[in-house]
Amino acid sequence: MAEFDVDLFVIGGGSGGVRAARIAAGHGARVMIAEEYRMGGTCVIRGCVPKKLLVYASHIQHEIEDAAGFGWTIPQATFDWPTLIANKDKEIARLETAYTANVEKSGARIVKTRAVFEDPHTLRLATGETVKANHVLIATGGAPNHGRAIPGIEHVISSNEVFHLDKLPKRIVIQGGGYIALEFACIFAGFGTDVTLIYRGENILRGFDEDVRTHVRAEMEKDGITILTGCTVDKVDKHVKEFTTHLSNGSSIASDQVMFAIGRHPNVANLGLEKAGVAINPANGGIAVDHFSKTSVDNIYAIGDVTHRINLTPVAIREGHAFADTVFGERQVKVDHADIPTAVFSQPEVGTVGLTEAQARAQFSHVDIYKANFKPMKATMSGRDTRVLMKLVVDATSDRVVGCHIVGDGAAEMVQLVGIAVKMKATKADFDATMALHPTAAEELVTMRIPSARHVRQAAE
Known part of the structure; x- marks a missing residue:
């Protein structure tokens, strides 16, 4: 040596x-x-x-x-x-x-x-x-990654610069539809900033379960965030301390900051x-x-x-x-990249582990979906217009829970623990046998008994 x-x-x-x-x-x-x-x-x-x-x-x-x-x-x-x-x-x-x-x-x-x-x-x-x-x-x-070099790209900030802004912008345009874009859209909205989110796809959070995507978007829009999908930013003009963002749909937006969060x-x-x-x-x-x-x-x-x-x-x-x-260390260790819990710290929060409904239906012949959509207990007193989504995806042939998706306060904390069950290949019967802890939102995960949907893939003739 x-x-x-x-x-x-x-x-x-x-x-x-x-x-x-x-x-x-x-x-x-x-x-x-x-x-x-x-x-x-x-x-x-x-x-x-x-x-x-x-x-x-x-x-x-x-x-x-x-x-x-x-x-x-x-x-x-x-x-x-x-x-x-x-x-x-x-x-x-x-x-x-x-x-x-x-x-x-x-x-x-x-x-x-x-x-x-x-x-x-x-x-x-x-x-x-x-x-x-x-x-x-x-x-x-x-x-x-800012993507293509559009006119005015030098005026755009990223998730690097956003942590060091001298002052809170009153208006911000954010391009992107993933983790970072949604998290900062909700952060700025929470501080009272007028937020417009631009995303090229048909809906935010590409790759997530469809019910999650729909639910999060509705909650963000209820919180005052403007979400424009199916378009992109074509140009950014600077006027002293203000910016004009020109979109591919022909419209334009005035703001104090423009941020891109379209990938890394x-x-x-x-x-x-x-x-x-x-x-x-x-x-x-x-x-x-x-x-x-x-x-x-x-x-x-x-x-x-x-x-x-x-x-x-x-x-x-x-x-x-x-x-x-x-x-x-003289021992071979291979990382298992399957069933990794992940969270989006938007408001409301997203926690997910395992397969989406679409992925499960492509992989298994019989899939059962268990879903709860409810007003959280806290909101009954606060009057806040918000709802929680909980969803279990089950391989009906083996009864194994292959996916869990939660949108609501504490979603990340819940999914970290559910991730253990999914990794251990727990069945829906195991979830059903677990006593509910009341009153919590998480108890819905062990009290859903009737499938909201059942999918059976027909065998090829």
Whole structure:
């Protein structure tokens, strides 16, 4: 091993790279990890964590409005955007310090610089130093993708810049229909901003269950968010401090900010991958890997969003851990990417795990659907016009629950636990045998007895 400076060189100090570095170091490997921006990566610095903090902040407006129905009067409640952003920045700085400390405690060395390949085993740092590594892990994540270069694209912000706005916009146009677009549409609406959401498809949340898509859209529109589907942004004009967004349907919208959240692309550019011989997956633009996250080069691995498989932080962490155990822990660990719980922190919240109704009907011959759509108990007193959706998708042949979809307060928390049952292949009979916890919204998951729909696929003649 004397020919190598380190056993493992990790490119990227995000959640996945940090986990891999710590576990590998724990197995006795000499580890170096390079991060050119801030330790913690997208999730901690300008993604999941700060976004969830803004979600909490924006939801307080609903709580204040709902309080009247329960006898509370909250006079002169005011909101200050700079205070929120300053407090958010303090928390992110605390987390970054914790990430750095945990890596250093593991024995891994952090270099705050960019690293690129010179060959499969050689990394050149921006400082000019070169490092020889036996194994290399690429964990550079993803970055916002603005799509086609329309006129005025330079005036558009992404999910990177949105966390650092000097002031709260009174009006904002957001293009996109996925997680990030919906979450920020609801965040800004919660602060009283006039929000218009633009999406090219026929409905938001492509890939989610159809009932979820319909329900979330209706709830967002009831909350005052304008959703325009079937069109795109063609041009953005700037007039001093105001913007005019021109749409493909011929209309235009005035606003104080324009944000695009139309997807993210893997961070593969300018890493020297061609010098190392690392192949790109032509189907998704990410680094091509096998089931053990190995690239086309035996000593180089890649995890997380840079592979563009399932772009979720817990997935990157699990992949990083599995890589370290496989390569340095002397035991092969393969990540199971099936039945991964996920959430959209819109308002109301979405939690989902397993198959959609459409996916189940394509996969199984007999599918039963159990669905509840009801006004939550809190809304009966607050007077808020909102409803909860709960849906179970069942393979009727085996009675196994293959999908669960929830829209409503606490959906993410519920689905995390339901995910255990789905992963264990629990049956509808298992759900039915579980005693209800009353009064909760979650009790509906174990009290639905009669299918709302039954689908039987006819055998081909």
